[in-house]
Amino acid sequence: MNLFTKPKSEEDKLIEGCIAGKRDMQRLLYDLYSKKMMAVCLRYAPTNFEAEDIMQEAFVKVFSNLQNFKKDCPLEFWIRKIMVNTALKHLRSKQLLTVSHENEEVTNLPSDGVNLSGYSLNELMGMIQSLAPRYRMVFNLYAIEGYNHKEIGEMLGISEGTSKSQYSRARAILQSMLTRQEKPFQEHVIIG
Template sequence: MKENLDQYIRKCADNDREAQLKVYQLFSPVLYGLCLKYMRNEDDAKDVFQEAFVIAFQKIGQYKFEGSFEGWIKRIFINKLLETLKKKKKGVLFLDVFETDIAAEEELELAPIEQEKLLEYIQELPDQYRMVFNLYVFEKMKHKEIAKLLDISEGTSKSNLNRAKSILKKKILIVLNCKTA
């Protein structure tokens, strides 16, 4: 599989349409899911998805075959998603309310809930909370990395994550209480 992928990548750099289709088919489910996590609705997710794939195919010749290709292409998508969100908010994304260190982060204990419902709740989060939540939870980034990427303080990253978790927890508890009532 790795050898085939490497061949497809090399062919994509030469604008081979069949190879591009193969790469698209291999990675589109994961990358579209990533877009859905960051954007508020499917239309915006589809727009960014398409734009990011165009960028990825334009830059595919820059891939050095070091590290995973999935990680490389995900980075392009994340950068495009963040750029799009920043443009929508005209650069005003974060409130530096808490500059001090946040106490140990509260764990979000997820009871059984449908994935679609959880994705819907994540999409409803304010942009600043959603971005930090996604980068921390799904991309496994540390607060220091998130702070640097988003040009915010580590304290702001931590507080935005805690606020996102709090909002999600409340929504999940409401659903669970309705089911048990």
């Protein structure tokens, strides 16, 4: 090794091993990220079975395209993006992602926050999962994945305004669910 060569990180070695087709390295990468990525897939898929299918298909894409991974972003972010894109493609192919293009008027949106205390993550995720697919996709992409409405519009083939209105509608529906099920005598945690 010369003085100008930077030592390889564990992640670099893992990526190189996967590209070389080493099964133990591929298994290690899968084990490192599969639980987090399953959670991503579950947010988009209507059933656990479909989430598993999406994740498997996405990991095939990860391994097939790992040689194209650029180190300008974290590996986990790159894998997550593949998971989200695979989920959206799956839902489009099943015609589960039918996004309304009309601008919907959102009424009765509570102006103050909603109490989230007393709810488990599973309860909250169940509420999100119960949204209509078009609302769930936009809500997940914006509130959880961190995409902006312009990016969401491009991903889903809708306008930025439609993305905003669908997010607002999803948020209103969730706030309504939370208000109806609010648990008394709990410390208040606010979503804005």
